[in-house]
Amino acid sequence: MVSLICTLQSHRDDVNWCTFSSSLLATCSADKTIRVYSTQDFTELPFSPLSGHGYGVHCCCFSPCGQYLASCSTDATTVVWAMDTGEIEAVLEHPGRSPVRVCAFSPDSSWLVSGASDGTLALWDFPSRTLCRMGAVPDTTMVACSFTPCSQLFATGSTYGDLRIWDLNMNQLHAEKYAHDLGVTCCQFSPQIMKYGHVVQFRLASCGQDSLLKIWIISRTSSPGCKMQLVHTLSGQCATVLSCAYSTDGQLLVSGSMDKTVAVYEANNGILLYTLNQHERYTCPLFLFASSLLSDNAITSLSSFLSLCCRYVTSCAFSPTAPLIASGSMDKTVNVWRVEDGSSGHASGPKGKSLPSKKWPGHSRLTVSEWSEDDVSSWLLEEGLESLVDTFKANNIDGAELLSLSKESLSSDLHIESLGLRSKVLRKIEELKMAPVSNGIPDEFLCPITHEIMKDPVIAADGYSYEREAIESWINTKSRSSPMTNLTLQTTLLTPNRTLKMAICRWTSSQ
Structure with missing residues (x-):
């Protein structure tokens, strides 16, 4: 079950993006501000709103440790904010001074990428706040970007309709030129990594102007380039799908659409679990004011007009530490939802039918x-x-x-x-x-270090989940390297993975 727990109504214009850290929710708007809330009670922090952009803010994202927030704007900058004080930490000016439409952190906190309306990409070394490399796709606008869980690759999407996979040297490894008709609007990698011998695979969700949400598998071997394969095309919404996001365990996928709905899917099989309509119920203050002055026929006409131009769900996000979803809209509000049953068991589908939760064989024990x-x-x-x-x-x-x-x-x-x-x-x-036989225990429940079921799973800076005691011991004895990638961990901060812990508890109790 998914239930609405609160509606935030602080912004004065369209909400363009929302994002969670382990303890905060940030939202940005065409009103030039970013607002930051505590996820304990969704009260606004004392230093909120953050005001530093000269034009509307298109996107915002937290660093994996939650210490910083990046936001990008039509003013051609990406601003880095310190989350302990709300002060500006750095202002990264996009080369060419073109409006910046999207920004994203790598899971290991080493990189920040920003994409602009002239088709350019800027890859920033985040610890030093310096520009490392530039890339470009001519005659288009960059509107979507996401890093793989290993932080070595990232995907971009543009208004041209293409999805491209890049490495950190700005080499294009693959270009899916007609991924979405009329344009891509958002893309995000699942946090899970799949390994089959020498092949490493990632799942990527993308959405676009064609009213579709698609799930792709990206395969990478030791050879240059990669392979991109479409595995699911989801048509649960009837208008342009503007945003999509995976849950921390990769089991759920949420999307927001111009049909004013939020759709929640079981990600592995693309099963539509819930369609949420509460953004339709918001009453625009303009309508309330006008209705006191206009005739009944004029009110009806105005209501029809506002229903067309308002309330599009522009953004959605999962909390990394709690079963929460946030959705932002052109109605100037942000809805916060609680997912009561997580990603396992049975859920009620769009027609009230019981839908079993299934797994891909590659993720099944x-x-x-x-x-x-x-x-x-x-x-x-x-x-x-x-x-x-x-x-x-x-x-x-x-x-x-x-x-x-x-x-x-x-x-x-x-x-x-x-x-x-x-x-x-x-x-x-x-x-x-x-392949080893494993007694039916789901892969994601096992600590990569101990290979035992986790009791206190935490997310490290490399984006992987580990048993807290095991990763703390590893960090203390292995010079802060990642057990999965062998790269240096940019921070030793560990974030509790409460969603995974809940899933483990449910699975354990069912055995």
Whole structure:
């Protein structure tokens, strides 16, 4: 169940963005301000609003440790604010002085990227607040950006409709030129990393003017470049989808739309769980004032006009430490929602039906022999064998049948004529057989250091979750390097992952 717990009405113009840290909620607006609230009771902090931009503020984001907030504006700057005092820490002027539309921190706090309306990208070394590199896509406006959980790659989206993957040297590794018709509006990487042998995979959500929310798998090997594959196209909203965001555990995905709704999906399978409509219920002060002066027919006409030009849900965000969603709107308000049942169990769908929570086989601790036919299909997609999905479904290949396949059966029974394709399938099956068996415990519940179920999970500066005691010991003995990336942790601050802890408790109690 998702319930509305409060509505914030401090801004005087459209709310363009909202973002959470472990203890704060920040919102920015066309009214040139950023407002900061405590997530304990959603009271505004004493130094809020933050006023330093000369024009409307398009985007804001917290550094992973929550110590800083970055905001970008039409005034061609990205301002860094200190969250203990509300003072300006730095003003980063975008090269070319073009309006800055989007900014994003890397999960390890090393980098800050900003994108502008002239198609340029600026990659800033955040500890030194200096410009490192520039990139550009001509004849477009950069409106979306997100770093991978490992902080080594980032994705951008533009009004041209393309999604591009970049490395830290500003090399374009992949360009999906027609990802969304008429333009991309937002993109965000899931916090989870998937590893299959030498292949590392990430999930990326994107939305656009085509009224669609899409989920992609980005595959990276040791060779240059990467592969981008569409796995889900979600059409739960009937107008332009303006924003999207993953939950900290990657199990939920939320989006906001020009149809004035907020949609919540089960992310792994793209199942629509909830459609939230409360932004429609806001009554514009202009309408209240005008209704006291106009005739009934004029009021009806004005109401219709305002319903078209107001209330679009422009932004949405998940809290990293609590089961909370924030959604901002052109109605000048921010709604804060509580997700009562997290990302597991059963949830009521749009028609009141019970929807089971499922997992991709790549994230499941089920043995392969327990996989369903749908699990096998998902595995084929993850391994780049999408051309075989229909063939395997037609022959009812489940996990047990998959393990029994041989070179002969692939040829004679499934009629796979390509020798290279048969060899690839057999090689992938052998990898499955060699994978360790794990007693049904979800991967994300295990500490990467101890490989045991976490009791007190915390998020480190590298974006990964660990058992608190294990990562504290690691930091004290391993020169502050990340256990997952071997890169230096920019901060030793650890943030409690309460969402993951709740999910572990629910799973444990159900066993």
